[in-house]
Amino acid sequence: MENAAFDSCAGEVNSKGELSVEGKPNPEAQEGLELKRKVGLFSGVALIVGNMIGSGIFISPGGVLERSGSVGLSLVMWAACGLLAILGSLSYAELGTLIPKSGGEYSYLLDGLTPLHPFWGPLPAFLYSWISVLLLRPTTFAVGCLSCASYTVYPILASMGLCLETETEELLIKLTAVLYIGLISALNVYSVDWTIRVQNFFTVAKLAAIAVLVGCGIYQLSNGETQYLAQGFKGSTTEFGTIATAFYGGLWSYDGWNNLNFITEEIKNPYVNLPRAIMIGIPLVTVCYLAVNVAYLTVLSPQALINSDAVAVDIGNYLLGPLAFTIPLAVAMSTFGGVLSGAFATGRLCxxxxxxxxxxxxxxYIHVDSRIPTPALIFTAIIALVLVISKSVSSLIDFFTFAVWIFYVLTMIVLLILRKTRPDARRPYKVPLFVPILTIIIGSYLVVAPIVTDPAIEYLYVLGALFIGVLFYIPFVFYKCSLGFMGPITRSIQIALNVGPTLKPMAD
Incomplete structure (x- = not known):
């Protein structure tokens, strides 16, 4: 459903998406507005690392250890999760260079499945966006800002010697989270260049914090502190479903391995830089996670690691003395950087x-001058604000992560379909065929195992959300029913934000 629209200079947009100012064609916009390519190789790596390394590895990595049952198996799980992220990202590298559009899984599902059937083909792409844009990613945004707010407020209160009532502390954390949402959204809307610079800075800062923790681990190992690591695989679980849930605990920390595919249209030379950034960023994160977990176990017992609410802070208090305050600061910075890159990618998906x-x-629509998807970024921020205020659905995030893995598996299947339907298409990077097949097998296990071994009513909530999505898809997408009141709203937003429509990128 196309809406007539006007830019902030009262310029019209014709049926081809061409802007004109006071009735005169705008040469710069004859082919429609396009996103600008601002993201190079270093910034691409920083976006991957910055989004993957958030607060989880610093706060509560004990979930994988608890579900694994042993130190040895937990380290194997961290490595296996990293391997799965690498396998998935290698497949996405082929998809990203074959279909050089922003949107990640959404674009791949849409382009790969739509030719197969007019109704069922586009439906998986729509349902993926339905779950991700309206629920999962704004929830991640909200939870990340709340976590960042906690690691900002508590150290400040402690340094001032203040002890507030629980309700007052919670209100203060909420208000701080709202400020973080506003700051991150404003930065994303203001400038891609500045967003990338800030993201690069926070990525370097969090890698420095990890280097400090790893250094502490090396110091402990040099002093012979290996008693906890020596427990090896004693007590390892062998339950089918428990191993799958241990995977989920690790995969949550690896979430973001696919984020660069959401901004393909803004990557400089994506055919080269997209695969390279993926091949550098994800192995780097895997090594960091393994090294940090080993470092933790040189200081804390497995049970202490499981029980700790802030592992990195405990390590800092034990080993860093007067410099221990740097750890909460590092956690806040790491979380801020992760949320910043997540919001950047989410806006592009929307x-x-x-x-x-x-x-x-x-x-x-994108801004006429900066070419930033301003309305999409603001829309995501509004949903996150509502979630911060209401605290709803955050407890269901694991179950909707389970739902997203359904779409990851479907995306791997699309890669195989495209090998058949587009055998002669340009593929600057081509992944070995066993990689997507192995990812499909592992991903299917992760989807099926928890349902078979530990069925829960929350999985019905996922199915319910998908069903509601189908109800919206039928009239508004398949039959293209339009909402009459959206025309004036669209024009008002376009005038207020100085944004205009874009044309779809042409296939190579």
């Missing part, structure tokens, strides 16, 4: 979805 007609058109 933009790509709307551009294909799967959300209201105005969310696909």
């Amino acid at each position: 933009f790509a979805t709307a551009r294909e007609g799967h959300m209201v058109d105005v969310l696909s």
